Amino acid sequence: MDEWGCTVQRLFSYGTLRLPSVQIEHFGRLLVGTEDRLPGYRVFPLRITDSAVIAASGADVHPILRASPEASDVVEGTVFELSDKELAAADRYEVGDYVRVLVRLESGLPAWVYAEAAAPGDTAGPGSGRDTGVTGSEKRVERIVVVGDSIA
Template sequence: MPLLFSYGTLQQDGVQRATFGRLLTGKPDELVGYAQELIKIEDPTVTAKSGRSHHPIVVHTGWQEDRVKGTVFEIDDEDLERADAYEVDAYRRVLAPLASGLRAWVYVDALRGPPEGGSTQ
């Protein structure tokens, strides 16, 4: 089963219900080598689900000391497709390391994510 790391709105109960049709079960973890910023989202579907227009986004730094707190969820392939549909073009999905030693899919800044290669979707 795929793992999905969320540091933003996919942790919200309302967003999970609207996106996946249920609440996800997860545990705290940290994304390693990334820093968090905010961006403005104008997609009305996303802002309706999340209740806000400014959303967190992470940028790849590659520095082990940079960490972003969040939640890692065990999901299935259909859930991953639903998450892809929820996220706007400012994000791209990559496979990234977590502090726990796991690797999980995470949505990062599409322009400032890790270099293209084996870690992208």
């Protein structure tokens, strides 16, 4: 909770959600974040075909996060604190190739991140049951469904 009693969600961004144009369009404000790193993942290029996403980011190739077999691999990025409504807006922005998962960052903070959605039968992506470093009452989300301003 923040100082106004609202739920705060941490989102780790390694790509276009760090762009001011994307933040203004989808959150209505510029986000303030803290640099952090995500161990055990790599970033790969992904061709985007959604015209609204391309217009917001100015690019048709975006980075996509994929679990790495190399524990030494690390992805640099920024942790933002978002409201539930802003997190839902981020879900609407990301195309179907991404899935939101909860991970533990190098700093020790748990945070949401958009990673490659594993295809059925795929054993390499976030849906493979790979250890994300999140334990206890923290939950891992395989698929996020957005209905209006609600997450189901």
